[in-house]
Amino acid sequence: MFKAIIFDLDNTLFESTELVKRARVEASGALINAGLPARSSEEVYKKLSKIVLEYGSNYPKHFSRLCREYGIKSKPEIIAAGMVAYHNVKISQLHLFPKANEILMELAKSDTRLALITTGNPIKQWEKIIRLNIKQYFDFISVLDDKKKEDKIPEYKRFMRKFGLRPDEVLCVGDRPDQEIYFGNKLGMKTVRILQGRHKDEKPKEKLCKATYAIRDFEELKKHL
Amino acid sequence: MFKAIIFDLDNTLFESTELVKRARVEASGALINAGLPARSSEEVYKKLSKIVLEYGSNYPKHFSRLCREYGIKSKPEIIAAGMVAYHNVKISQLHLFPKANEILMELAKSDTRLALITTGNPIKQWEKIIRLNIKQYFDFISVLDDKKKEDKIPEYKRFMRKFGLRPDEVLCVGDRPDQEIYFGNKLGMKTVRILQGRHKDEKPKEKLCKATYAIRDFEELKKHL
Incomplete structure (x- = not known):
């Protein structure tokens, strides 16, 4: 004893790793729906994961960086869509x-x-x-x-x-x-x-x-x- | 036409005003539960509302200020408790x-x-x-x-x-x-x-x-x- x-x-x-993954997948789809000019949510997911790796998970501007990578100005409409989708998963599936x-x-x-x-x-x-x-x-x-x-x-x-x-x-x-x-x-x-x-x-x-x-x-x- | x-x-x-009020009431209770040395949640609610009025609603450190007003160091345990309670209301009751x-x-x-x-x-x-x-x-x-x-x-x-x-x-x-x-x-x-x-x-x-x-x-x- x-x-x-x-x-x-x-x-x-x-289960932290899977949860974060699901939240990122959901956010990637939402970002495209809100106007991010990406080919697929898989592509966004990959780019997002790379940004998190580079800047750390507590960097507050992942989605703004993502907009820049796609050659567009960071729009609050897009950022908010990603944030809402991400947090909905992180909260409801924890x-x-x-x-x-x-x-x-x-x-x-x-x-x-x-x-x-x-x-x-x-x-x-x-x-x-x-x-x-x-x-x-x-x-x-x-x-x-x-x-x-x-x-x-x-x-x-x-x-x-x-x-x-x-x-x-x-x-x-x-x-x-x-x-x-x-x-x-x-x-x-x-x-x-x-x-x-x-x-x-x-x-x-x-x-x-x-x-x-x-x-x-x-x-x-x-x-x- | x-x-x-x-x-x-x-x-x-x-209904924005009532929603914010309910979120602040809920946060006030949670802050006390998490260790804010206050007499009552009404008291916390009043102090919090004063801080928001003074620093604006988009100031990110309302709860840290509140800790300082109660003479304690801002603890992540207390801040997080207030944030979770506040956001739970703001999201579920919108x-x-x-x-x-x-x-x-x-x-x-x-x-x-x-x-x-x-x-x-x-x-x-x-x-x-x-x-x-x-x-x-x-x-x-x-x-x-x-x-x-x-x-x-x-x-x-x-x-x-x-x-x-x-x-x-x-x-x-x-x-x-x-x-x-x-x-x-x-x-x-x-x-x-x-x-x-x-x-x-x-x-x-x-x-x-x-x-x-x-x-x-x-x-x-x-x-x-």
Whole structure:
């Protein structure tokens, strides 16, 4: 039995990669409907994904850039159409992985200490936590700014200090071999890698990136608690 | 019979003032739940309304200001809670006035030329047009930036030029005595004032601010077409 579990958020508690993809596909269609002179929504989707890769996901002017790529002036009519379509998907299709709610609830009722430690734009990450309605399950929530990704280890340590935990009493759950798994292993925790999202097929770069257990979905987590 | 009708958007085609109020009330409660140290949501609502009045409705940091007013550092957890509550109301409760859809549809099927000329943040105004799903009814849509409010007359003229209309063939519908009503009258149009929203009880400042007709709700518009 572990005394505590540290969870990552995106692609660990919910399907983030697919959700973003669906939102971008929907936005691409809406942009064309609103007047973007593109040949197909697949083409727009590809260009959009390239822009996000280049400028980062928190850059606020993806759609304006897209207009420029198509040689037109950025029009509010087009930008708003893309935004509405994107947000409609991101809001209406944001759900926890199957069984995640039940498992978190069960753990929260037990003596296990639960931490949610995630990186990203703090307001956007909190928006997800609020919309997923999961704040109440955790004893410790920490959202680290994208720019300080290397700071996850100090946060893991802060959590352990706060609740008087040793690393061997903690299970660390995440989807990224070189993030949660690496950090957890480095501190001497047991680690669980969820094979979901865009890191699903990523090979571990070194021994510390290899998780103690690998599971295909959240439900399998039960086996390792 | 009028050959054309110019519509304003907020408080003319939908109830904007009440919607914003409900969104702010909801946000105020959510901010307290998320940790804003306030005595009551009424108190938060009042402070928030004052901030919006002072900094304008398109200022992006209303909730951060609010945190500062309560002597705490702006936390992403609190900001996100306010934003989610605010947007949930603004999106789920955005509806056209009763009968507005039927009347616009009927007019669009007739020979009457329809214009939608509104002021505000262009992307936010377009977001409303898209979410209300009314773009298809209009022959002419123009969103003027807040800063150029005095430019509504040139837009009215541009619409008339485009469709070869004389002012006496145009009906101008809006909720503001000193905006749509004044501009329409000044150009020699017939004007309809909808008594809705925060200008409902406003007395006309001068003769040109007095509408040809005043109606309580959109349905009554039929009488004057």
